[in-house]
Amino acid sequence: MTAGPLSRFTVLDLTRVRAGPTAVRYLADWGANCIKVEMPPGAGDMDMGGPRHGPDFQNLHRNKKSITLNLKEPDGLAVFKKLVEKADVVVENYRADVKFRLGIDYESLKKVNPRIVLGSISGFGQDGPYAERAGFDQIAQGMGGLMWVTGMEGQGPVRAGIAVADVGAGLHCAIGILIALLERETSGQGQWVSSSLLQAMISMCDFQAARWTIAKDVPGQAGNNHPTSIPTGVFKTKDGYINIAASGGHIYKRFCESINAPELMTDEKFSSDKARRANRDLLNAEIEKRVGAYGSAELVEKLNKAGVPAGPIYKMDEMFADPQVKHLKMAHPVNSPKLGPIELIGQAINMSRTPFEMRTATPEQGEHTEAVLKEAGYDAAAIASFKQRGVI
CATH class of the missing domain: 3.30.1540.10 (formyl-coa transferase, domain 3)
Structure with missing residues (x-):
């Protein structure tokens, strides 16, 4: 295995569910040192990403380390900010106001490390009338115009069969983070990058959305027919x-x-x-x-x-049996200590010199806590004390 083109970057992953983990997965797959920060057992579910050993969670969190840390505890927050000192990126997808309550908003992190890039994903944006609403993929599909142009004519709104708003927001956030890291090379300063499910959905509506903004045409459902290319x-x-x-x-x-x-x-x-x-x-x-x-x-x-x-x-099994799909290696093998040999979904980006690698399966909860804290300068006594008090 190689170090990967992003191996010089450390990413602190505070994300949950799908949109945020998708953003971090891009960075992890190309070698960034991604540290997934989870709540300690019994301190509350901060992930809500489905069963840990289920297909979804395993596919989202490969190539990462995992530590447990209670950010609601003062010592937990202090540990996190110590990690921020040497990190390059923090990614979160809490509701817009949560980061401020926890004290991990951009202005707070910037005081610790002026070079930090904060990537944030929300349902509807970081401000505005819907900023504090909880985001959910299907809600964004409806508000972002997709459901009105999906399905058979006259059928009524239909959701897409994949979490297109979540995945799209994750992709947009990852692109923004990479842009910020490139810009930092000249300015020396980090910045706050944000995307939202609603923005991603509208952006991905693309030509359908532009039909309204330019021609004032309201697209409807066209079923399996392309709306403009016939037949x-x-x-x-x-x-x-x-x-x-x-x-x-x-x-x-x-x-x-x-x-x-x-x-x-x-x-x-x-x-x-x-x-x-x-x-x-x-x-x-x-x-x-x-x-x-x-x-x-x-x-x-x-x-x-x-x-x-x-x-x-194709159905899914037929798709993965197709010779072109096999050639593209879209099902990548990795060995999970818990599940054994499994296959996870590959990336859709090809690079001639620095391809992504499936280095490690999704870690167990807190698998790397002690190692990461030791690297940050905490000794065995401090780590033991954190454990005893539920900080980690």
């Missing part, structure tokens, strides 16, 4: 369903030729982009009549050879 959607084959993206004049022509349907090019109802948009449902029905004669794998292969984007629609 693009899900089509039933002889033995299942596939996605086909055949919009644009040249690709549409190749598509019609591939399925031996020249009439779909010459028919006035389908002969132009404008006509295909006006008659989308009719066109989809005509396409489905023809693709129903093919098996899914056969048609996907045939269309791709013709330069028409198409692909299968």
Whole structure:
């Protein structure tokens, strides 16, 4: 194993649930010394990330160390600030006001270490009328516009099948932290980086959101049809369903030729982009009549050879069995002392010299407390006293 491109950075991880741990995972996977700070046993659940040895928790907290520390105790806070002295980044996703009550807000941390970067994730932002509301992925999906454009037309709002707001906020926060660390190289100063589930969700709505801000168009549900590229959607084959993206004049022509349907090019109802948009449902029905004669794998292969984007629609087990997914190594092996050999989800970033590494499985609660405190200068007597008093 190599040191990793971020190995010179120490990150104190105060995060819980998903959005915050996702941000820290990016840093940990590229070698940052990430120290997950958890409440001592019996002092209160500060993580709420599901069972420790379940798939979710294990996937979120790999490549980290774990210490227990009660920040509500004065000595616990003092220990944390001592760790901040030599740290580079602190990441938290409490409600916006909690960090101030605990005394770990940016201004407080800056007094301890002017170079510290604080990454914060909240539900709705660090200030404003909703700042103190608790954030939850599905709430952000609804308020951020995603649920109104997801699902079949007239079905009513539908949530996405993944925690897109949580993961998006974590990704945005990680990017912000890396920008702050780069900027620190010239200024010598840290700064406060924040994102929120709501902001991430709106940002990720991207062209759908821009349809309103620029054209004052309110997008609705389009089901499995792409809202603007036609024909693009899900089509039933002889033995299942596939996605086909055949919009644009040249690709549409190749598509019609591939399925031996020249009439779909010459028919006035389908002969132009404008006509295909006006008659989308009719066109989809005509396409489905023809693709129903093919098996899914056969048609996907045939269309791709013709330069028409198409692909299968997988369940999770089918996805991980796909040869391209295997080639991309999206399931990474790691050995867990508790669970044995397991596979965790890889990163979606490829780097030619400094790839991410799956170095260690998720640690046990407080596994590294003594080692980290000794590195910070605490002797055995002090550590024993902390244990006795419930500080660690």
